[in-house]
Amino acid sequence: MLEFIKYASVAFTATTAVVTGWMQYEKFRLDGEWQIDTCTESADLATYEGLHLAWRVFLSDDPLSAPVVGNGEKVEEAFQLIPARARFPVSFVGTKEINRVSLTGRFEGSRRASTGRFELAPTLTRRSWTGYLPFYQRNVNVLEGTFALTAGNARGYARAVRLLNGKPVEAAPFVCEGPRIMDVEEIIEVAPVEPEAPSAADPSET
Numbered sequence: 001m002l003e004f005i006k007y008a009s010v011a012f013t014a015t016t017a018v019v020t021g022w023m024q025y026e027k028f029r030l031d032g033e034w035q036i037d038t039c040t041e042s043a044d045l046a047t048y049e050g051l052h053l054a055w056r057v058f059l060s061d062d063p064l065s066a067p068v069v070g071n072g073e074k075v076e077e078a079f080q081l082i083p084a085r086a087r088f089p090v091s092f093v094g095t096k097e098i099n100r101v102s103l104t105g106r107f108e109g110s111r112r113a114s115t116g117r118f119e120l121a122p123t124l125t126r127r128s129w130t131g132y133l134p135f136y137q138r139n140v141n142v143l144e145g146t147f148a149l150t151a152g153n154a155r156g157y158a159r160a161v162r163l164l165n166g167k168p169v170e171a172a173p174f175v176c177e178g179p180r181i182m183d184v185e186e187i188i189e190v191a192p193v194e195p196e197a198p199s200a201a202d203p204s205e206t
Helices: 002-024 184-190
Strands: 032-042 052-061 067-077 089-096 101-107 114-122 142-149 155-164
Touching (some): 032 067, 052 089, 067 101, 101 142, 114 155
Antiparallel strands (some): 032 052, 032 155, 052 067, 067 089, 089 101, 101 114, 114 142, 142 155
């Protein structure tokens, strides 16, 4: 009898641990088209606060927390659509964990490229019972978090919304307010530099 109780206790403990871990594991997929909006909250210069940019990207990930990859282009500045001929590409690579997505992006520009880091998490307003089923993969429609760009040391709020036929699946309008709206390229161009000592003219410039 004692032997049976011992094995039953071990089996119950193991089952409880497995069920609890499974219930806490948020399984979600990122495959598909997304729009990523950013709003700069701080930067090297205060006048850059309020910068809004948006990218449209296609993300792909493995079902079990494997690397995330994506490609797309910048589509908006200051909530205005950018003409197709002026859109610059962006590429992403990152990881998906239990309840977090980390993305590193390379943003091409007219003169140079910049890089950025996104830390995002799925927003869960409710979860149906199917979210607990083994091997069930749930699509997430909204990711929220923070970003940091090398251009102007810009940092702030970021949101990614899934698109279906080019339209957001579910999300309130993105809000970004500030004293002035500027593009990342403009940040790069007008960033202050240290004065250099006078030197002989470059022959190639004469």
